[in-house]
Amino acid sequence: MRIAVIGGTGLVGRAVVEALARDGHEGVAVSRSAGVDVVSGDGLEAALAGCDAVIDVLNSTDDEGDGPRRFFTAATQNLLEAGQAAGVGHHVVLSIVGVDRMRGNPHYIGKQHQERLARSGPVPATIVRATQFHDFASMMVSWTRDGDSAFVPPLLVQPVDVGDVAAALVDVASGPRDDGLIEVAGPDRQDLVDMARRTLAARGESLRLTTGWGEPFGVEMAGEALLPGPGARIAPTTFDDWLARQ
Numbered sequence: 001m002r003i004a005v006i007g008g009t010g011l012v013g014r015a016v017v018e019a020l021a022r023d024g025h026e027g028v029a030v031s032r033s034a035g036v037d038v039v040s041g042d043g044l045e046a047a048l049a050g051c052d053a054v055i056d057v058l059n060s061t062d063d064e065g066d067g068p069r070r071f072f073t074a075a076t077q078n079l080l081e082a083g084q085a086a087g088v089g090h091h092v093v094l095s096i097v098g099v100d101r102m103r104g105n106p107h108y109i110g111k112q113h114q115e116r117l118a119r120s121g122p123v124p125a126t127i128v129r130a131t132q133f134h135d136f137a138s139m140m141v142s143w144t145r146d147g148d149s150a151f152v153p154p155l156l157v158q159p160v161d162v163g164d165v166a167a168a169l170v171d172v173a174s175g176p177r178d179d180g181l182i183e184v185a186g187p188d189r190q191d192l193v194d195m196a197r198r199t200l201a202a203r204g205e206s207l208r209l210t211t212g213w214g215e216p217f218g219v220e221m222a223g224e225a226l227l228p229g230p231g232a233r234i235a236p237t238t239f240d241d242w243l244a245r246q
């Protein structure tokens with residue numbers, strides 16, 4: 001199959017393009033660095049020509065305030081319109097487990113709009129919700145670092161490997177379509193503060209970690225809010241496997 005990977009040069013996108021090639025499909029990486037802007041729509045029609053399916057692993061370039069909602073709305077509307085015109089048969093969106101339960105995080109609100117548009121759009125769609133990736137704790141540290149300390153909220157997560165998420169997206173996009181909602185998670189639960197501490201140690205870095213709740217990671221994310229439901233697809237790679245590669 002010929003499958004367009006929207007955001008194909010990003011963290012997940014690169015893994016999806018690799019997984020498609022491994023399975024004998026043709027992946028078309030779509031991003032601004034590949035000459036296509038999905039927010040303005042420039043170059044999109046040509047990029048989707050002849051594609052059987054789309055895998056959307058875009059990320060917003062503006063995570064403040066209303067930015068993510070505007071980004072994901074414009075991008076998804078353009079993708080669905082261009083996909084319909086090109087005869088795309090399946091639109092697969094990567095989203096986040098628990099996204100529908102969040103009210104205070106702009107990125108999650110943007111993803112809610114992305115999901116809603118895809119589900120009600122003209123191209124049959126499947127939403128693949130993944131849990132946090134194994135490097136989420138280190139991403140959090142990079143966002144909140146202030147001198148020799150960083151803030152990490154005490155989230156309970158069931159982190160998943162990016163390669164496993166990519167494999168799930170390729171299975172969904174290239175397999176029989178069920179137009180539904182799928183959850184993908186890693187095999188075990190972790191505390192995000194502990195993940196940060198262990199990631200820093202594995203990389204030989206020393207930082208003072210502080211914790212607590214504060215927007216955009218408010219108390220609505222406490223407890224089991226970010227954990228998958230009983231029907232989730234459980235991927236094999238553990239946090240320890242990932243840590244050993246750092």
Ligand SMILES: NC(=O)c1ccc[n+]([C@@H]2O[C@H](COP(=O)([O-])OP(=O)(O)OC[C@H]3O[C@@H](n4cnc5c(N)ncnc54)[C@H](OP(=O)(O)O)[C@@H]3O)[C@@H](O)[C@H]2O)c1
Binds near residue numbers: 111
């Ligand atoms: N991190 C997690 O724990 C986690 C968990 C579950 C789900 N997710 C979801 O995973 C998705 C992908 O995340 P990621 O970390 O792979 O993102 P990323 O590394 O930041 O990649 C984003 C991609 O989007 C492209 N892009 C951005 N603006 C664009 C535009 N206007 N037109 C075309 N392409 C554009 C970028 O390429 P250019 O800059 O070249 O345009 C890049 O290829 C996100 O939607 C996120 O919600 C993440």
